[in-house]
Amino acid sequence: MQFFLEVLIGGLLSGVMYSLVALGFVLIFKASGVFNFAQGAMVLFAALTFVSLEERGLPRWGALLASLAIMLGLALVIERVVLRPLVNQPAISLLMATIGLTFCLEGLAQGVWGSVVKGLDLGIPDVPFDVKGVLVSQFDLFAAAIAGFLVAVLALFFQYTRVGRALRAVADDHQAALSLGIPLQTVWAVVWAAAGAVALVAGLLWGSRLGVQFALSVITLKALPVLILGGFTSIAGAIVGGLLVGASEKLAEVYLGPVLGGGIENWFPYVLALLFLLVRPEGLFGEKHIDRV
């Protein structure tokens, strides 16, 4: 029983790390109806920028603020160069644009900062501590707290502020939003900036765990099953989906692994997502789409 609890809690906490990445996707999907392929690249870009600035002698807080500023600047540039020419175009065009953006960002990050794997130490001890006999990772708890905070802030922002409402409106219908005088450009800049900030946080946490390296942009693919489980349009869904994916992949590894030959952690979430698609394609918290025939 104790072992089960340990696996479960470990899984849930590592799931929070997936949630953090998924959150970035949800933000942009909510505001533009587009799956942002470049989110992974943004995570890599943000983490690399932070580490490299620190390497060059900036103090930690200076590096953090500078990377944040760079991510915000990046959001403005993306809005200006990539998104603005695509107003009123079908969502698929925007999707293609974000794929292109992925390559640009990955190239830019490694071109400017180099492609060597860099270590990142946030100064949070990664030693497990004992809660009534169950070992819990301190680092994971820290990550969970940060994710929880981000989610609460973003959820409130989307639900209760005018800009949040405008974001949801723009996601639903560009043309109608424009006719109401909602400034599409501002809305997009805000949301990409928020996604950039979330990417920075995710990049730092993932980077300190795995080292800042190219693989970061691939790990973010784990966010896909999270989104399918939680729903593409729900911030809360990103969290619950992350927890589900984290817990189930660890439990599956431990209990099904020996039977199936081990290493199933890597593909189990995708199978889970596939099964979920059959039963509830909009995800746990997603908006249900009813199309009139």
Added chain:
Amino acid sequence: MGHPRQKVGEVLLEVSGVSLSFGGVKALHQVSFQARERELCAIIGPNGAGKSSLLNIVNGVYQPSAGTISFAGVQRKSMSPREAALGGIARTFQNIALFKGMSVLDNIMTGRDAKMHSSLLAQALYWGPAQREEMEHRCHVEKLIDFLQIEHVRKTPVGRLPYGLQKRVELARALAAEPRLLLLDEPMAGMNVEEKQDMCRFILDVNDEFGTTILLIEHDMAVVMDLADRVVVLDYGRKIADGTPEEVRRNPEVIAAYLGVPTEADREAVAEGAG
């Protein structure tokens, strides 16, 4: 028939010599007309006559290739939809363009977006002025919800509402901006008789109570003749008539283009006349 009210004021919207082409297709050719303050003006014409294009030009979605538009005394060649919205032009769409995942209330609140000014930071903190502003606008929106009798669905996501109600919510969202000019693109398309009557009543009430100038595209001739103070008729992108419903109804060109479906005997008579 008609509403012979002594109510219209100054010219609010003047479209002069507007042309619009998409590639080689001329959607509009040298169209001019005026809408006066508090007037209920209908644009009619067969499918493809350029009615929606005309609305899209007034609202800034399309830029005319020639001609000018003056609204509230300001003349311009083109403007953006945002400028139009801030200037007091609101609209509804032919195919409902509501925010389907959002509640009725939130949909209507977005209509007031252009009227809200609190900064992003204040909103994020939901603090002081931002909160007060939100409350004030909410009050106004509740009045509109009352006015259009959609209290019972205010929290429902609009995607789940029946078609007739969705059209009503779209009207409410447009009204939320307190527009001076309201553009309605086929507000009654696809409705049953009862829904149409309701919508007619609402449109007249809006016109009467708020003094909103309304530019309306509609196919149902009975409705148009009943509602409109003035009717503009388009055919193949040209204006072929402009006047009171009575005048337009008697205009032979209009009858030929739109109203009358000539019988076999009519066609022979026309052919003889032409030959």
